[in-house]
Amino acid sequence: MSAEKGFVLSDYLAARKEMIDQALDHYLPQADNYPPLIFQAVRYSLFAGGKRLRPILCLAAAEAVGGEIQPLLPVACALEMIHTYSLIHDDLPAMDNDDLRRGRPTSHKVFGEAAAILAGDALLTEAFHLMSSRDRLGQTPAEKLLQVIHNIAEAAGFWGMVGGQVVDIQSEEKKANQETLDYIHTHKTGAMILASVRAGAVLSGARVKDIQALSDYGRHIGLAFQIADDILNVEGNRSILGKDTGSDAERGKMTFPGLWGLESSREKTVELVGLALSAIQGFDDRADALRAIARYIVERKS
Amino acid sequence: MSAEKGFVLSDYLAARKEMIDQALDHYLPQADNYPPLIFQAVRYSLFAGGKRLRPILCLAAAEAVGGEIQPLLPVACALEMIHTYSLIHDDLPAMDNDDLRRGRPTSHKVFGEAAAILAGDALLTEAFHLMSSRDRLGQTPAEKLLQVIHNIAEAAGFWGMVGGQVVDIQSEEKKANQETLDYIHTHKTGAMILASVRAGAVLSGARVKDIQALSDYGRHIGLAFQIADDILNVEGNRSILGKDTGSDAERGKMTFPGLWGLESSREKTVELVGLALSAIQGFDDRADALRAIARYIVERKS
Numbered sequence: 196m197s198a199e200k201g202f203v204l205s206d207y208l209a210a211r212k213e214m215i216d217q218a219l220d221h222y223l224p225q226a227d228n229y230p231p232l233i234f235q236a237v238r239y240s241l242f243a244g245g246k247r248l249r250p251i252l253c254l255a256a257a258e259a260v261g262g263e264i265q266p267l268l269p270v271a272c273a274l275e276m277i278h279t280y281s282l283i284h285d286d287l288p289a290m291d292n293d294d295l296r297r298g299r300p301t302s303h304k305v306f307g308e309a310a311a312i313l314a315g316d317a318l319l320t321e322a323f324h325l326m327s328s329r330d331r332l333g334q335t336p337a338e339k340l341l342q343v344i345h346n347i348a349e350a351a352g353f354w355g356m357v358g359g360q361v362v363d364i365q366s367e368e369k370k371a372n373q374e375t376l377d378y379i380h381t382h383k384t385g386a387m388i389l390a391s392v393r394a395g396a397v398l399s400g401a402r403v404k405d406i407q408a409l410s411d412y413g414r415h416i417g418l419a420f421q422i423a424d425d426i427l428n429v430e431g432n433r434s435i436l437g438k439d440t441g442s443d444a445e446r447g448k449m450t451f452p453g454l455w456g457l458e459s460s461r462e463k464t465v466e467l468v469g470l471a472l473s474a475i476q477g478f479d480d481r482a483d484a485l486r487a488i489a490r491y492i493v494e495r496k497s
Numbered sequence: 498m499s500a501e502k503g504f505v506l507s508d509y510l511a512a513r514k515e516m517i518d519q520a521l522d523h524y525l526p527q528a529d530n531y532p533p534l535i536f537q538a539v540r541y542s543l544f545a546g547g548k549r550l551r552p553i554l555c556l557a558a559a560e561a562v563g564g565e566i567q568p569l570l571p572v573a574c575a576l577e578m579i580h581t582y583s584l585i586h587d588d589l590p591a592m593d594n595d596d597l598r599r600g601r602p603t604s605h606k607v608f609g610e611a612a613a614i615l616a617g618d619a620l621l622t623e624a625f626h627l628m629s630s631r632d633r634l635g636q637t638p639a640e641k642l643l644q645v646i647h648n649i650a651e652a653a654g655f656w657g658m659v660g661g662q663v664v665d666i667q668s669e670e671k672k673a674n675q676e677t678l679d680y681i682h683t684h685k686t687g688a689m690i691l692a693s694v695r696a697g698a699v700l701s702g703a704r705v706k707d708i709q710a711l712s713d714y715g716r717h718i719g720l721a722f723q724i725a726d727d728i729l730n731v732e733g734n735r736s737i738l739g740k741d742t743g744s745d746a747e748r749g750k751m752t753f754p755g756l757w758g759l760e761s762s763r764e765k766t767v768e769l770v771g772l773a774l775s776a777i778q779g780f781d782d783r784a785d786a787l788r789a790i791a792r793y794i795v796e797r798k799s
Contacts, residue, residue: 224655229680230663233655284618289610308591309666312614316586316621317659323625324650327643337639341629344646348626353526353535357619361532364611378531 204487208246211254215247218268219275222325236306236314237321241279243297248420249274249387252488253395256409259475259482262399269331270343270398273322274391277351280318281387283311285360291446323348335398343394350390359383368447371454379449384424385417392485408474412485415471419464420492425450426460431497464493506789510548513556517549520570521577524627538608538616539623543581545599550722551576551689554790555697558711561777561784564701571633572645572700575624576693579653582620583689585613587662593748625650637700645696652692661685670749673756681751686726687719694787713776714787721769722794727752728762733799766795 219241226234250271254264286293286301288308293301303311325331326344349355359382366375392413396406428443429452443450452460471489475482521543528536552573556566588595588603590610595603605613627633628646651657661684668677694715698708730745731754745752754762773791777784 228655230660230667232667233660233663237655280618284614287611287614289614309589310663312586312589312591313659313663316582316617317655319618319621320650320654320659324647324654327647327650329640329643329647337643338631341631341639341642345626345629345631348622348629352622352626353530353539353619357615357622358532358535361535361612361615365532365534 202483202487204484204491207484207487208251208491211251212247215250215254215268215271215275216242219272222269222272222331223321232306232310233313233317236302236310237318239305240283240296240302240314241276241318243299245275245279245297247275248488249278249391252388252413252416252485253391255484255488256392256395256413257399258395259409259478259485260396260399260401260405261481262395262401266332266334267395267398269325269328270347270394271391273326274347274387274394276318276322276325277347277356278387280315280322281351281356281360283315283318287311290360290364291442293442319351339398339400343397346393346397347387347390350386355382355386355390356384359386363448366449369449371449373454376449376451376454380418380421380451381414384421385414388417388420389413405478408477409485411474412471412489415467415474416489416492419467419471419489422451422460422464422467423493423495425452426457426464427495427497429457461493468493504785504789506786506793509786509789510553510793513553514549517552517556517570517573517577518544521574524571524574524633525623534608534612535615535619538604538612539620541607542585542598542604542616543578543620545601547577547581547599549577550790551580551693554690554693554715554718554787557786557790558694558697558715559701560697561711561780561787562698562701562703562707563783564697564703568634568636569697569700571627571630572649572696573693575628576649576689576696578620578624578627579649579658580689582617582624583653583658583662585617585620589613592662592666593744595744621653641700641702645699648695648699649689649692652688657684657688657692658686661688665750668751671751673751675756678751678753678756682720682723682753683716686723687716690719690722691715707780710776710779711787714773714791717769717773717776718791718794721766721773721791724753724762724766724769725795725797727754728759728766729797729799731759763795770795 223238224234226238228234253271253274254267257264257267282296283302285291286296287303294304295301302314323344332340359379362375363379363383366379389410392409393406396409425443468489472486475485525540525543526536528540530536555573555576556569559566559569584598585604587593588598589605596606597603604616625646634642661681664677665681665685668681691712694711695708698711727745770791774788777787
């Protein structure tokens, strides 16, 4: 609800992050529930300083079509739970074997491998538990809620994030090619970012035409985000990033900078942000947050 | 729809298993989809000769209240997907480290640990994808579907199966006590069995009173099933069971026979089956399948 000129993204992001953190804390059982191990492990990873990009995009998309954001918080938080589960499982020894995440030891380093697997499983399950809660989402039309649950499950499962992660792992040490790389990027990260934006639009009762425009926006920034992530992995500052840089190259991961070089990768992200902004050019200043987030995605340092 | 006298459980179970296997095959993408590894891994575990107890219970509960079973198949299959995901993750080296399941090498033995973790993740996600599909479940009232999704997610997550598995793992090599054992049994296995029965009743539009009676039935057979499973682990025939016997004792798992001995454990299962039958004594012969399944649960050899 900000005029383009007065809009300060850092304030906006901080306020939204605060709102989402509070909601997550409210929805998630406290760590003294039984068995404490699982609630401690889940909370450890969920409150590890994430940017809350997916929930923020979901709420910003709602705002862009004039929707209220408060009723969407359960779905926004579920998106973050699914994202966090994927990080916990990706970090496991059998997967990327990462010791650090956001500057802290990864879940399996702190709680052991079994608890980390189960914490991921619990978060994924809880996301669907929360999204199907009529106590939390009683005012949302049931049909719309089912549609959003379906979209998000599709984006998280083998047609989305899991499929992308499988190809990512299989591509290690293999010769990079554009087709495989596109598959990894659009599925591993892109699908859930797109689903986040769509969820906000659908739940706000947006018109089909607007949902389509916002989906295009989501698709472009999703890809831009992943390429920017790959660039940060090459040249990012370890202390800002909170994890090791250069790890992709070490593992022989297929990345955009690896295939096209840093310069072309940067150009590509700028191009994608341009496409994202074009997709929503018909929206009024209520879409300013989405515009600012698109630019931020390629300019961020962590 | 069978008269009590003419009812042959083995025929009934075989026909239901066939129906569910066909539906699962129909709902699940073929193994030649991209990336093949994930679809191969998912199908390997899902078509490994499972008894389909949870889906069969879901359909039998629907039958008991006069509901149609065909429209419930997607939810029934989703229950089996969640069950299969839990087996794949339970077998992982960091968890129970099992090499055999239903007489075949476990998922991580065949496809590697990363693929096994992701196959479990994909199955869990696909269960919610399938249950929220209006293409598959268009005739089911959206509110009822949300309620069932919510119940199933609760039974699968930290208030159910995951919680039970955490306590199970933590209880290894610890002194057995009734309270912990009850928690493990009711959560690890019982919750999903209860949810399966409830789902069939709720989706069939059963009266609150009948849903309550069927829930009681589900609660009792869920516990009976787990105790019977523990007994089989002690004295079962490896070739019939398809997995190693005595593995619980070797791992120092907390089990009912471990705490109370085989004789008392057997008595307990008989008592529980009696309670389950009492709970549904007001139902007509359309509940005969549920009655026969309750008896079968404690008499089975695998």
